[in-house]
Amino acid sequence: MADSGSGSGDWTAGIVAIVAALLLGGGIPIGLYFGLYTPKVAEREAAQAKLSTLNTEMEILLAEADTVRKLEEDGDQMAERLEVLEARFVVADASDKDKKELKVAASTLQTLADRHDLRLLRKRESQAGATTVFPANDDLVFENGLTAMKYYVEAQAEFHDFGRFLTEVETLSSAVVIPDTLRCIGDNNGGKRHLFQLTVYIVVRRDIDNIGR
Amino acid sequence: MFELNLIKDKAKARQRRRVIFLSIVSILFLSGLVAIFVGSLFWRETTELAKVNDAVAAREAERAALDADLNIREPKAKKRRNALIDAWNEDMAVLTDRPYFNPLLEDIADNTPQTPDFWYKLITISVHTAQGGSGPRGTAGEDEFAQSKELLNTRSLLADGYIKIEGSDILTESELAQVATSMSELRNLVGEPTFTLDVSNEITPPNAPEDRYVPFTMRAAQTQFSSGVIE
Secondary structure, rough: HHHHHHHHHHHHHHHHHOOOOOOOOHHHHHHHHHHHHHHHHHHHHHHHHHHHHHHHHHHHHHHHHHHHHHHHHHHHHHHHHHHHHHHHHHOOOOOOOHHHHHHHHHHHHHHHHHHOOOOHHHHHHHOOOOEEEEEEEEEEEEOOOOOEEEEEOOOOOOHHHHHHHHHEEEEEEOOOOEEEEEEEEOOOOOOEEEEEEEEEEEEOOOOHHOOOO | HHHHHHHHHHHHHHHHHHHHHHHHHHHHHHHHHHHHHHHHHHHHHHHHHHHHHHHHHHHHHHHHHHHHHHHHHHHHHHHHHHHHHHEEEEEHHHHHOOOOHHHHHHHHHHHHOOOOOOEEEEEEEEEEOOOOOOOOOOOOOOOOHHHHHHOOOEEEEEEEEEEEEOOOHHHHHHHHHHHHHHHHHHHHOOOOOOOEEEEHEEEEEOOOOOOOOEEEEEEEEEOOOOOOOOO
């Protein structure tokens, strides 16, 4: 009897030790799992959700970038079309200080005036370097940036000569000339040479590269 | 007998201790294995998280750069495209709506009354204002671009001259009305011209007192130039 009593007591201590080992041994991995692993998983999932949101935002931005690229391409195409449209306008941008093409256009008008026998007004005949076509040094600026330079044509000529001159001016292929006002005063002495005062504008080409920039 | 029992007890105790020891060692060993497994999971998550965080940082930087780029490019692109469209429309207006004076002069030259004693002393084509006739042009105070708008806008035509009355005033008026209807180009470009005779200011040449010369005025003022085609 004494043997069996002593043996049961030894087992009890052992079982307690085993249970303690079980508790301790099980607690460590469980503690690690819930204390470290689970929060880390949550953190990783949050980061992945953020990455996913960022990816969506990036996709939206990339679509926006496509739209912007299309806008830029539209602009380039418009610029090319505008260049073709303005081919007949003369070049006289800010970089061209001498306004060479404008002067060439004005000189074309003067050549036409000479060809059609448009003569200087009597009062200007004595002026040195007087011409029938001369600049008013007046820029006309349109609402969207187009400019035109004002020129005067003052001459005495026969009506039909002036008409032919005006036709050629209005249909010039090298420049676009817009007539503004015209005043024809008949010769008081009944002669054929009348006085013509014409105001025209020569349209100047834009600096297309700088439009809207 | 007592000794034998004692030996037996010692052997049992040794065996019991061995079982307990092996059990505890096994438990701790298994627990260690599980802890290592959990630790490896934790490590995997840690490296994974580091990678995801790197990707997030990279994507955020990419997004911020693209966003900043678009914030600059988009308004610029819109502004340029819209400005180019405005410029295109303006150029088209200039090319299609600009006035041509020559058809008016041709009509005036080609269509004259039957009487040879007829002449114009003044022909004026000017900007047509709301007041009619050749009123003052738009001033800078009203609209900065008034002058450029007027350049493509309407014109008035005013012509003064003298005509010899042959027959009667009514016949001359009718003759002038016929001239007005035959001026097709002028009618198209500046509208129907109207002739008015100013009989009260008629003049009589001293060498021919029976002749009557009456001043007349021709007006047309509903001018809207528009060729509708680009040359």
